Amino acid sequence: MSDLSKGSQSSNSFTLAEIASHIGGEVSGDAQHKISSMGTLASADASQLSFLSNPKYTSELKTSKAGAVILAQAQADEYKGNAIIHSNPYVGFALASQLLDSTPSQSAGISVNASISQSASIGKNVSIEAGAVIGKNVVIGDGCQIGAGVYIGENARLGNDCIIRANVTIYHGVVLGNEVSVHSGTVIGADGFGYANNKGTWIKIPQTGAVQIGDGTEVGANSCIDRGALDDTQIGKNCIIDNMVQIGHNCIIGDHSCICGSTGIAGSVTIGKHVIIAGGVGINGHITICDNVQVTGFSMVTKNITESGVYSSGMPAVPTREWQKNTVKLRSIDKLYERVKILEQQQSSSEA
Template sequence: MMKSVTLADLASHIGASVRGDASYQVNRLATLASATAEQVSFLANEKYRSQLADTGAGAVIMHPDADDGRARNALLTTNPYLGYAKVAQLLDTSPKRAQDIHPTAVISAQANLGKNVAVGAHAVIESGAHIADNVVIGAQCFVGENVEIGEGSRLFPQVTLYHNVVLGKGCTVHSSSTIGADGFGWATENGKWVKIPQLGRVIVGDNVDIGANSSIDRGALDDTIIGSGCIIDNLVQIGHNVVLGEGTAIAGQAGIAGSTRIGKNCLIGGQAGLGGHIEIADNVQLHGQAMVTKSIDKAGVYASGNPVAPQGEWAKTGVRYRQLPDLFKRVKALETKLNIKDQ
């Protein structure tokens, strides 16, 4: 059953002020375009300001400068997107966490489980695992030997933690992600591949969120380290011995090759590719599809790749690109003929 909350309570929760009826009640969040009178919406992007005129929302979270009086009620805050996030937490309708251990779970007698640990159907917890208080392990998860899971962390169904992985406090790992699989380490002998055992661990700090179907490889010798407060989207690949600084965010389908070190509070766009054995400074932002092959030692925003263009324009650009070597030779020949030296 959805709970109703007054605007006064929401304003107190998010640090906003109310314009309108503070006793008005809402029970869900919705977009400006789809909201009804029982729902609260938000305006954090000027692109959607025109929707204020027609929104059916009972209240809108917005910046004071955006309030032109058209919304029925308003929650006014200098950071409406953050306000939206906090209201979403308050009105979250996700199922409550499990409270017990399912009879089909397979738990080693040598595993150590803390208080109020919940384990879903057909989950496996192996010898030496240490599970702290208030941990939730979803259905069909696998927790390998000597894994450590910190207090209050949650594994959604079908997560795999290989042996010796350390997961900090308050972490969330979404379905089908794998932490601690072998890194991509191979030697060659007479034209054949020779496997290099990966002897390190993966150490994940506190309050890390890892999306679905992502993979973090264990270290070859030293550990792969994910700093506290990092957020990792779905379908992200992190190679062996990577070090990820605190507070860094990685969007979907990004790939980070082995032994790369990324600083604190970086933003890595979707499908970005980072080569191995490089270093990225703190506070670096990489646009989507950025290809990084060398270290970046200064904070800032970096981009590469080709933005979308009409097909005809894109085709002409491709032709011109292939003509560049010949064009360069022709320009050099003209410079030589005119006795123009390189500046």
């Protein structure tokens, strides 16, 4: 990719030649055509760039008014408009979207309404908005953006260029790598769910570990990553964690893994690299999932997964009347099993 940076030109517009250079593509058509934003094939106008990666939307290509479209070579051969040819149009779309991103960024500077401990270390070009509270001995690296109402507890450390959105809570001792992004409402480093039962009374186990999160990982809104009971909870680099995900104490999640929304992961789970956990999945504690596994939505993982592949257990939705009929049949499965056993025994006796 090129060294173009967002907003390097007035009004944040770029020529197709510049965009193609940035995303590693090749222009077909007017290389000097100016693009200022992204749009869908159906809605984009002449100032916008679109893309085609899903064959489902191929029909929209013929009528699209987009200024240019990111395409694979096979589609580009049949397209008459401006195009950027890319080996992976969806990756090209992601890279172009970063270049044309219009999301407001905080200006460097520290609000007079932020509360910052005198022992905290704040790097260069850091933005800290009103209402943020920075605790004792916190270290914040260069270029970080700390949103309004953020709390960062004692001895926490943030690497360079982290983005912490409004109202995030980062407990004591948490360590974030470089370029970690955390969205609003998320809590990192709350106590893990550790209790011992003594004759019906719950006794709390102090959670004295912390949380470590690797470079380039993004955590969605309203998620919870619990601190370890003794050792640290560990999230690898370049992981993507969706909204409303629960990660229990002492979990280890490998690099480049994806955890989708509303998934609940119990304590002491080890998840390998390049694992994709779909939405609404439940994972029992103290199990291991190896590298390169995909778990489909609403599955329940109750034991180790030791071979890469796709795993499922959730029941897909069917019309209610069909579901009711199937439920009645499932209730009779024990009786059916016993009848089959008897028939098999009778068959074996007759053959003897």
